[in-house]
Amino acid sequence: MDSLTVKTAKREQFVDITGEVQDFLTSNRMEDGVLTLYCSHTTGGLTINEGADPSVVRDILVNLERLIPRRGDYQHAEGNSDAHIKSSLIGPSLQVIVHKGRVMLGTWQKIFFTEFDGPRTRKIWIKWIAG
Amino acid sequence: MDSLTVKTAKREQFVDITGEVQDFLTSNRMEDGVLTLYCSHTTGGLTINEGADPSVVRDILVNLERLIPRRGDYQHAEGNSDAHIKSSLIGPSLQVIVHKGRVMLGTWQKIFFTEFDGPRTRKIWIKWIAG
Amino acid sequence: MDSLTVKTAKREQFVDITGEVQDFLTSNRMEDGVLTLYCSHTTGGLTINEGADPSVVRDILVNLERLIPRRGDYQHAEGNSDAHIKSSLIGPSLQVIVHKGRVMLGTWQKIFFTEFDGPRTRKIWIKWIAG
Numbered sequence: 001m002d003s004l005t006v007k008t009a010k011r012e013q014f015v016d017i018t019g020e021v022q023d024f025l026t027s028n029r030m031e032d033g034v035l036t037l038y039c040s041h042t043t044g045g046l047t048i049n050e051g052a053d054p055s056v057v058r059d060i061l062v063n064l065e066r067l068i069p070r071r072g073d074y075q076h077a078e079g080n081s082d083a084h085i086k087s088s089l090i091g092p093s094l095q096v097i098v099h100k101g102r103v104m105l106g107t108w109q110k111i112f113f114t115e116f117d118g119p120r121t122r123k124i125w126i127k128w129i130a131g
Numbered sequence: 132m133d134s135l136t137v138k139t140a141k142r143e144q145f146v147d148i149t150g151e152v153q154d155f156l157t158s159n160r161m162e163d164g165v166l167t168l169y170c171s172h173t174t175g176g177l178t179i180n181e182g183a184d185p186s187v188v189r190d191i192l193v194n195l196e197r198l199i200p201r202r203g204d205y206q207h208a209e210g211n212s213d214a215h216i217k218s219s220l221i222g223p224s225l226q227v228i229v230h231k232g233r234v235m236l237g238t239w240q241k242i243f244f245t246e247f248d249g250p251r252t253r254k255i256w257i258k259w260i261a262g
Numbered sequence: 263m264d265s266l267t268v269k270t271a272k273r274e275q276f277v278d279i280t281g282e283v284q285d286f287l288t289s290n291r292m293e294d295g296v297l298t299l300y301c302s303h304t305t306g307g308l309t310i311n312e313g314a315d316p317s318v319v320r321d322i323l324v325n326l327e328r329l330i331p332r333r334g335d336y337q338h339a340e341g342n343s344d345a346h347i348k349s350s351l352i353g354p355s356l357q358v359i360v361h362k363g364r365v366m367l368g369t370w371q372k373i374f375f376t377e378f379d380g381p382r383t384r385k386i387w388i389k390w391i392a393g
Binding site for chain 3 (some may be wrong): 164165178179180181184186187189190191193194195197198220221222225226227228230235236237239240260262
Binding site (some may be wrong): 033034047048049050053055056058059060062063064066067089090091094095096097099104105106108109129131 | 212220
């Protein structure tokens with residue numbers, strides 16, 4: 001199965017994987033269809049948001065932390081319950097449309113792997129459906 | 132690429148696009164498969180929820196605003212960080228099942244474009260995969 | 263259309279449906295593709311998270327309840343607005359990759375139906391796309 005590898009550097013971080021996703025499509029001459037991206041980890045996720053101003057990602061992370069702090073009413077012993085909760089709020093699976101060999105994104109959109117319990121090495125699985 | 136256009140009238144609003152989605156399927160004689168709907172904007176999203184009682188949508192918007200207020204610890208200078216955060220919580224991409232030419236929805240379900248930084252004219256991109 | 267039936271026992275509960283999803287794939291000899299799972303209800307959802315330690319699911323439910331309590335600023339008269347809000351945060355639709363007849367999940371991942379207004383009998387609709 002195809003995959004992307006992402007190395008994160010901090011506990012919480014958004015990693016822009018748009019370039020890697022486009023390279024995957026180009027290398028495999030995938031022209032028109034839907035690409036499923038899947039995060040195989042329970043303390044990360046996948047989202048799309050603004051990539052132009054890094055303050056946007058900062059604001060998302062800071063406010064998720066405000067809502068779901070690292071310490072709280074948690075029973076899971078690994079100390080990363082906040083990361084599991086954020087993972088389900090952001091979601092593990094993402095679909096993007098591919099048209100004429102390009103991943104279709106709005107003007108300001110980038111595809112992000114969202115790390116909530118790094119630093120770690122992460123795998124994003126990929127499945128192409130032509131259509 | 133196929134798309135729907137949605138004009139929103141307020142800063143925050145759910146717009147029921149179920150009829151437009153069904154019309155798209157009917158016009159194109161799409162019978163069985165999966166339809167990917169994609170919000171090409173970083174301050175909107177797509178969701179499915181109850182459409183019968185408008186209080187449900189009101190309660191979702193009011194309580195998202197309670198959790199992620201318009202003013203807060205934000206560094207993004209455009210004053211719409213709350214909208215970006217809500218966009219990632221609701222999600223940009225949605226898949227619906229199509230069976231015998233009908234978008235399959237539960238009794239109370241409607242498909243909504245979720246506007247968090249309107250009023251604007253928005254594009255929802257569409258990709259059909261037969262199956 | 264294919265579906266799974268889930269009976270929930272409590273108002274809020276995560277039900278592990280991984281076994282049922284794998285059985286569906288095996289029974290139908292589905293080898294490689296993407297499976298769309300769809301929750302046909304407006305007070306439930308679908309997510310993937312850790313299934314090994316039940317404390318993770320407990321921590322997710324307790325903290326969603328902290329953020330979106332059962333009683334609050336709600337106008338919907340049925341008393342389940344919290345469930346509708348959680349449904350849109352978790353999401354109604356989920357895609358998983360299938361490879362060599364197996365639903366591809368990370369080491370700790372399980373597929374959950376998320377009940378927010380049970381106990382009820384719920385339908386999860388399924389659509390297979392080979393690819």
